[in-house]
Amino acid sequence: MQSTDRPQFEIDEADIPAGCKACGARQFGICSALKASELTHFSTVTRRRKIVHGETISFEDDEVVDYANIVSGAVKLTKLLSDGRQQIVGLQFAPEFIGKPFSEKVSISVEAATDVEICVFPKTELENMLKQQPDFEHRLLEQTLIQLDDARTWMVTLGRKTAQEKVASFLLLLADHIGKPAPDNPTDSEFMLPLKRADIADFLGLTLETVSRQMTKLRKMGAIDIRKNLEVTVHDTDRLIAISGGD
Amino acid sequence: MQSTDRPQFEIDEADIPAGCKACGARQFGICSALKASELTHFSTVTRRRKIVHGETISFEDDEVVDYANIVSGAVKLTKLLSDGRQQIVGLQFAPEFIGKPFSEKVSISVEAATDVEICVFPKTELENMLKQQPDFEHRLLEQTLIQLDDARTWMVTLGRKTAQEKVASFLLLLADHIGKPAPDNPTDSEFMLPLKRADIADFLGLTLETVSRQMTKLRKMGAIDIRKNLEVTVHDTDRLIAISGGD
DNA sequence: CGCGAAATTGACTATATTCAAAGCTAGTGG
DNA sequence: CCACTAGCTTTGAATATAGTCAATTTCGCG
Numbered sequence: 001m002q003s004t005d006r007p008q009f010e011i012d013e014a015d016i017p018a019g020c021k022a023c024g025a026r027q028f029g030i031c032s033a034l035k036a037s038e039l040t041h042f043s044t045v046t047r048r049r050k051i052v053h054g055e056t057i058s059f060e061d062d063e064v065v066d067y068a069n070i071v072s073g074a075v076k077l078t079k080l081l082s083d084g085r086q087q088i089v090g091l092q093f094a095p096e097f098i099g100k101p102f103s104e105k106v107s108i109s110v111e112a113a114t115d116v117e118i119c120v121f122p123k124t125e126l127e128n129m130l131k132q133q134p135d136f137e138h139r140l141l142e143q144t145l146i147q148l149d150d151a152r153t154w155m156v157t158l159g160r161k162t163a164q165e166k167v168a169s170f171l172l173l174l175a176d177h178i179g180k181p182a183p184d185n186p187t188d189s190e191f192m193l194p195l196k197r198a199d200i201a202d203f204l205g206l207t208l209e210t211v212s213r214q215m216t217k218l219r220k221m222g223a224i225d226i227r228k229n230l231e232v233t234v235h236d237t238d239r240l241i242a243i244s245g246g247d
Numbered sequence: 248m249q250s251t252d253r254p255q256f257e258i259d260e261a262d263i264p265a266g267c268k269a270c271g272a273r274q275f276g277i278c279s280a281l282k283a284s285e286l287t288h289f290s291t292v293t294r295r296r297k298i299v300h301g302e303t304i305s306f307e308d309d310e311v312v313d314y315a316n317i318v319s320g321a322v323k324l325t326k327l328l329s330d331g332r333q334q335i336v337g338l339q340f341a342p343e344f345i346g347k348p349f350s351e352k353v354s355i356s357v358e359a360a361t362d363v364e365i366c367v368f369p370k371t372e373l374e375n376m377l378k379q380q381p382d383f384e385h386r387l388l389e390q391t392l393i394q395l396d397d398a399r400t401w402m403v404t405l406g407r408k409t410a411q412e413k414v415a416s417f418l419l420l421l422a423d424h425i426g427k428p429a430p431d432n433p434t435d436s437e438f439m440l441p442l443k444r445a446d447i448a449d450f451l452g453l454t455l456e457t458v459s460r461q462m463t464k465l466r467k468m469g470a471i472d473i474r475k476n477l478e479v480t481v482h483d484t485d486r487l488i489a490i491s492g493g494d
Numbered sequence: 495c496g497c498g499a500a501a502t503t504g505a506c507t508a509t510a511t512t513c514a515a516a517g518c519t520a521g522t523g524g
Numbered sequence: 525c526c527a528c529t530a531g532c533t534t535t536g537a538a539t540a541t542a543g544t545c546a547a548t549t550t551c552g553c554g
Contacts, residue, residue, distance in 0.1 A: 079403045082493040087406045089399040100396075102389060107396065134381040141388045142349060144395060149347070149354065151398040152336040156326045158405040159334045159452025163510065197533065205406025210510055212534055228519070229533065246329040410542065444501060454543055459502055476501065476551065 271342030
């Protein structure tokens with residue numbers, strides 16, 4: 001975006017650990033609360049991990065041993081009913097934080113929806129950092145409040161919207177997080193679906209057949225286009241918002 | 248519960264502000280993070296407010312001016328769709344915290360489900376306290392994490408459970424929060440419904456007729472008893488858990 | 495007792511699910 | 525390069541679950 005190579009934060013930039021330089025969490029995630037020196041310390045206890053699409057990062061009721069920031073990709077948070085019914089309770093993208101601090105057990109499975117890169121740090125390290133750095137805890141509280149808001153917004157979708165509205169809401173959510181302007185028509189938004197139909201169904205509280213039917217309907221209405229089952233173009237965002245029932 | 252009058256916290260108890268003495272928030276809410284002296288200061292800027300059943304405490308998209316702890320009663324958090332469809336996204340009981348720190352606008356309406364008493368404090372006071380007292384912020388983070396967990400648990404109910412399971416889950420939630428052992432049969436749990444059928448429907452993502460039918464069914468199955476439309480007795484909690492689809 | 499609000503019950507309908515079959519798509523090996 | 529396969533997706537027909545509309549009953553309260 002800038003024509004010069006001048007760094008944006010001239011004072012700090014040189015001291016930023018190499019691994020953190022390109023990491024979104026440093027600018028927008030919880031690490032933004034850390035000073036260069038703290039970040040340097042922190043970076044000695046973190047490690048990068050690549051996770052392929054479909055792999056589970058942590059299981060429901062596993063013991064909590066680690067936390068992580070998402071560096072790239074998307075993860076899905078799922079909850080299970082005892083008879084196997086499943087609900088995806090959240091999608092998270094870079095540079096969001098994964099993990100539930102201060103609890104012994106997690107009640108959620110975290111699975112890589114796309115190929116994912118995460119920056120992992122041990123439970124004790126994070127908890128120390130939280131104790132020593134009120135700013136850090138503050139940043140985490142802010143992120144948690146956003147997640148709470150997202151969860152409650154999605155509850156309206158789950159409880160009160162029709163299948164058509166749910167699918168439209170889902171596509172808008174993705175356009176918002178990972179959509180890019182289409183090269184040929186910049187008012188269109190393009191993205192790759194990070195979830196297959198069955199997962200979309202688990203996110204929307206529908207069956208995969210219903211999701212498929214509604215996608216087809218939206219396509220025939222001209223609101224969207226889908227190629228190769230997962231390349232989506234949103235032609236008319238306002239129209240899709242109207243279809244989604246708003247919020 | 249205790250036969251002697253000896254206070255539980257001998258050192259502090261004498262210094263606790265009178266209004267805080269019987270308040271659940273002091274023991275279990277965010278105020279538990281405050282020392283006696285801090286509590287004394289804090290209590291000078293708080294005020295008690297009684298709100299009758301049905302009254303709205305703050306409207307969706309109102310500006311945030313206050314926060315509060317619930318001293319007694321239950322409040323419902325609701326979200327609206329533009330065409331009027333409504334979803335209750337949370338029920339809160341004493342001594343929980345109400346309000347969304349650090350944001351200019353709230354995206355939720357807060358309404359008294361029963362007659363409610365709250366302890367109100369100005370936005371700036373709370374935010375100062377949070378800055379000065381990391382423990383206080385920590386306690387708020389913990390409560391927020393619990394609310395996030397509750398919200399996600401409820402998402403499973405909304406997205407994946409049948410009407411019957413939803414109603415059973417709702418009754419179990421209430422038994423858990425406000426249920427008391429029945430005088431005649433202590434294995435039974437009794438409580439008053441804080442919501443009318445239309446509200447229960449908005450909480451469960453159903454219509455009021457469906458809620459009514461499922462209540463009748465549960466009554467005929469012998470799992471519960473309802474008198475005067477709002478006095479509920481749960482006869483067999485395990486049975487109700489089985490019906491609820493577990494979690 | 496009588497009124498208004500809320501809850502129940504009934505009959506019918508709509509929406510999404512279920513079960514089943516056929517069509518794509520991407521990847522593999524001949 | 526094409527055929528073959530495995531996994532997903534789409535489509536169709538029949539069904540079930542919850543929603544809608546309407547009538548009746550119960551409850552709370554003056």
